[in-house]
Structure formats: C-alpha cells, structure tokens
Amino acid sequence: MTEGREDRDRIIYHPTATYVIIDLEWNQPIPWIKSRVDPKQLPGEIIEIGAVKLSVDERGTELSKPFHVLIRPICYTVMNKNVSRVINKISSDLRHGLTFIDAYEAFIRWCGDDFVICGWGNSDLSILKANLRFHDRSALLGRHFLDVQTLFSKVAEDKNVQRSVEYAVDFLRIPKLEDFHEAHRDAEYTGKILEKLFDILENDEPAVFRLEQYLFDPDLNVQSERRTDYCDSWSDCCDRTFSEPAVCPACGSPLREELAWFRIRKSGFSLFRCDTHNLVAGRVRLKKNAEGKVYASVVLKLIQPGEARPINERHEEYLIYGTSGKPREENILLAADETINPENAL
Ligand SMILES: [Zn+2]
Structure with missing residues (x-):
C-alpha cells in the first residue's frame, strides 16, 4: 500500500x-x-x-x-x-x-x-x-x-x-x-x-x-447551564444570547464557531469547537414565566461528533423554512386539503 x-x-x-x-x-x-x-x-x-x-x-x-x-x-x-x-x-x-x-x-x-x-x-x-x-x-x-x-x-x-x-x-x-x-x-x-x-x-x-x-472522551459528560435575565421579547432574548462569546463547558476556553446560532420557533441551536474537547453544542430554550416575562435557558454541552447530525438537520430546516420551522404535520394536511378542495381553491 x-x-x-x-x-x-x-x-x-x-x-x-x-x-x-x-x-x-x-x-x-x-x-x-x-x-x-x-x-x-x-x-x-x-x-x-x-x-x-x-x-x-x-x-x-x-x-x-x-x-x-x-x-x-x-x-x-x-x-x-x-x-x-x-x-x-x-x-x-x-x-x-x-x-x-x-x-x-x-x-x-x-x-x-x-x-x-x-x-x-x-x-x-x-x-x-x-x-x-x-x-x-x-x-x-x-x-x-x-x-x-x-x-x-x-x-x-x-x-x-x-x-x-x-x-x-x-x-x-x-x-x-x-x-x-x-x-x-x-x-x-x-x-x-x-x-x-x-x-x-x-x-x-x-x-x-x-x-x-x-x-x-466518553468519561466527560459536561455541560454548562444558565438562565438569561428577563427580556422584552424572544427575539430580543435571542439577539443578546446569540451575540455573547461562548466558552467550553469543560475547560472555559473561548470556543470557535462552527455553526452560528439560529432559531426555530422557541429553540436556538449552534455548534462550536474547543481545541481540546472538540465539539460543543449550544441550545437555547425560550420561556415565559407566570407574569408573561420572557427569558431563556442556555445550555452548552460537549457532544460526540455523531451528535452533530440532528443539529445540522435542524439547520437545513432553518435554511428552508426560517424561524417558523417546517410546518407541523397537521398544517401540511390542512394545506393539502385546501389545494384539492375546489371550494377552497376559489
Ligand atoms: Zn475545552
């Protein structure tokens, strides 16, 4: 060879x-x-x-x-x-x-x-x-x-x-x-x-x-989790969180961005890389408290290379459908009904 x-x-x-x-x-x-x-x-x-x-x-x-x-x-x-x-x-x-x-x-x-x-x-x-x-x-x-x-x-x-x-x-x-x-x-x-x-x-x-x-490293199961302050809106919450520098949950080093933050409905996703610990996945969940105030939980987690696949799939969804994401199944069925029903077509 x-x-x-x-x-x-x-x-x-x-x-x-x-x-x-x-x-x-x-x-x-x-x-x-x-x-x-x-x-x-x-x-x-x-x-x-x-x-x-x-x-x-x-x-x-x-x-x-x-x-x-x-x-x-x-x-x-x-x-x-x-x-x-x-x-x-x-x-x-x-x-x-x-x-x-x-x-x-x-x-x-x-x-x-x-x-x-x-x-x-x-x-x-x-x-x-x-x-x-x-x-x-x-x-x-x-x-x-x-x-x-x-x-x-x-x-x-x-x-x-x-x-x-x-x-x-x-x-x-x-x-x-x-x-x-x-x-x-x-x-x-x-x-x-x-x-x-x-x-x-x-x-x-x-x-x-x-x-x-x-x-x-299968022995490292590390993630960092935090809550943001209250924000005026979910998009405001995302704007702030997505622009903050991210650090590795295992060693605290600054992370390099592999896939910039994007938002689908009430979730944000991203991928970063640490020189020592490889891939880190970012996940934001947008929430509302009882008084209607808006905030987010932000998790950064070490992942295995294979675990990047679902995040890349969500990114493909985002590139096609944007922040609203792929229409849910019932919406697709409704839309299909409308197109084959001549009354709706008028
Ligand atoms: Zn690290």
Missing part, C-alpha cells in the same frame, strides 16, 4: 497504534414481564461482546483475529422479539455464557494497554456504561472513542447521514463472507471499514487529516 510513496510523509496523524473496534449485542426488557431493574437504568443487558484490533505502524495496518464472548443475562432472560429479529437468537440461547464481569475482564485483558475504542455509532458505549453501573463497576472507560459511522459519513460519502455497517461494506466494496449481526462479525466488518477509510485518507486526501478531531 505504501509502495512508491516513501518520499511522502504520513498524512494521517494517528492518536494511537491500536484501535479496538467493539460491537455489543444486548437484550431488551419486555414491557409486561417484571424485572429486577428499572429499564431506564438498564435499557439493554449485554449478551455478547465482539471486538477486533486494528494495529497501525509505518508498514501499514493489520486486523487481529476477533475476540468473542457470550454473556448469560440475569435481568432480561427472555428474548425480546424485536431484538431476536435482528440478531437471530432465542431465549434458550441466553442460558449459556459467562457472567458479565468475567466477560468484561477477559475483554479488558485482551485489549492491552494503549488503545482507542471504536464502534459503529455511539449506542454501544452508553449500553456498556449502563451495564457497568448496574454491576457496581466504575463506568469510566479511560479511553477515547472514535465513532466509525460518523467518520465513514465524512470520509467516504461526505454526507450528513447515518448508514448501516452493511451499507458501508457494500459502498466500500469490502467482500462479504459472513453473516451480519453477530457481535464479532460486525466488529470485524467495522474494522475492515476503518482500515479502508485509513487507506482512502492516506491515498486520496490532499491535506493532513486530523483524526483526533473525531475522538471523544
């Missing part, structure tokens, strides 16, 4: 030599079966951990053999139909496997010392943290996280959309040999996707690619 271009410097700066790509499968509660835990605390119980390592050095990249372990659930022991449709398991499959703690410890030993965790989207991370908390373990992971789904959208498609692993595999023409939706197979495919994205970046990107911009 590197032949004929030894004279060129590497153009990706890798924050680590090892990427651990994880894929978790979890079972979900069944609403009418009483369980020993509040589903809000444990939205999914992990039943499978799959992972591969992608090692990077000057010779190129190398994908490890998969790590794979089955876990015997203790809360959601009956297979949820919606889950089983996707991952092809039945309840009796859940009677085998290690305890979560034994499986997790084996996984951590396999990971080694220095690595970045990667996954397809960020739902695996929040489920992992919920499971650690449920088992009275620290939910701090101590590693940065790279969302391969967001990187794929940016590097391969340059689009602001969420794709499936299978879509990305087809898009990048990665040969398909195994079934999807088995934890270690999905991890392996995601590893191959990441390998291919590095290849594209090494060979096609004209500029140095700063991969660390796509990293996120």
Whole structure:
C-alpha cells in the first residue's frame, strides 16, 4: 500500500497504534414481564461482546483475529422479539455464557494497554456504561472513542447521514463472507471499514487529516447551564444570547464557531469547537414565566461528533423554512386539503 510513496510523509496523524473496534449485542426488557431493574437504568443487558484490533505502524495496518464472548443475562432472560429479529437468537440461547464481569475482564485483558475504542455509532458505549453501573463497576472507560459511522459519513460519502455497517461494506466494496449481526462479525466488518477509510485518507486526501478531531472522551459528560435575565421579547432574548462569546463547558476556553446560532420557533441551536474537547453544542430554550416575562435557558454541552447530525438537520430546516420551522404535520394536511378542495381553491 505504501509502495512508491516513501518520499511522502504520513498524512494521517494517528492518536494511537491500536484501535479496538467493539460491537455489543444486548437484550431488551419486555414491557409486561417484571424485572429486577428499572429499564431506564438498564435499557439493554449485554449478551455478547465482539471486538477486533486494528494495529497501525509505518508498514501499514493489520486486523487481529476477533475476540468473542457470550454473556448469560440475569435481568432480561427472555428474548425480546424485536431484538431476536435482528440478531437471530432465542431465549434458550441466553442460558449459556459467562457472567458479565468475567466477560468484561477477559475483554479488558485482551485489549492491552494503549488503545482507542471504536464502534459503529455511539449506542454501544452508553449500553456498556449502563451495564457497568448496574454491576457496581466504575463506568469510566479511560479511553477515547472514535465513532466509525460518523467518520465513514465524512470520509467516504461526505454526507450528513447515518448508514448501516452493511451499507458501508457494500459502498466500500469490502467482500462479504459472513453473516451480519453477530457481535464479532460486525466488529470485524467495522474494522475492515476503518482500515479502508485509513487507506482512502492516506491515498486520496490532499491535506493532513486530523483524526483526533473525531475522538471523544466518553468519561466527560459536561455541560454548562444558565438562565438569561428577563427580556422584552424572544427575539430580543435571542439577539443578546446569540451575540455573547461562548466558552467550553469543560475547560472555559473561548470556543470557535462552527455553526452560528439560529432559531426555530422557541429553540436556538449552534455548534462550536474547543481545541481540546472538540465539539460543543449550544441550545437555547425560550420561556415565559407566570407574569408573561420572557427569558431563556442556555445550555452548552460537549457532544460526540455523531451528535452533530440532528443539529445540522435542524439547520437545513432553518435554511428552508426560517424561524417558523417546517410546518407541523397537521398544517401540511390542512394545506393539502385546501389545494384539492375546489371550494377552497376559489
Ligand atoms: Zn475545552
């Protein structure tokens, strides 16, 4: 892969030599079966951990053999139909496997010392943290996280959309040999996707690619929240808030604007970047107290790169419909009725 271009410097700066790509499968509660835990605390119980390592050095990249372990659930022991449709398991499959703690410890030993965790989207991370908390373990992971789904959208498609692993595999023409939706197979495919994205970046990107911009610290859950003074009107409230300088909720440094504040109905949105903590989302909610006085709550929150997508979608809505936003569904139906009713047409 590197032949004929030894004279060129590497153009990706890798924050680590090892990427651990994880894929978790979890079972979900069944609403009418009483369980020993509040589903809000444990939205999914992990039943499978799959992972591969992608090692990077000057010779190129190398994908490890998969790590794979089955876990015997203790809360959601009956297979949820919606889950089983996707991952092809039945309840009796859940009677085998290690305890979560034994499986997790084996996984951590396999990971080694220095690595970045990667996954397809960020739902695996929040489920992992919920499971650690449920088992009275620290939910701090101590590693940065790279969302391969967001990187794929940016590097391969340059689009602001969420794709499936299978879509990305087809898009990048990665040969398909195994079934999807088995934890270690999905991890392996995601590893191959990441390998291919590095290849594209090494060979096609004209500029140095700063991969660390796509990293996120999953242990930092930081936001700042404040209330504005009372204002004369909502637009006055926005004018004032939108022109104030923003600082990072984690370190207090001034933020660079990525997407300037815009307002849709009673909400304001923005995106900023901190040199250390990457993306920060701004959110304003316009409110009225009992006496009709107007104010706003302003939240600045560290977000993962993938969480910028809904904000970009709202911005597209704003560019088309302005401050009033996309007409709500009932308004669209009304408008449609008017156009097909000849009496209204007159
Ligand atoms: Zn910061």
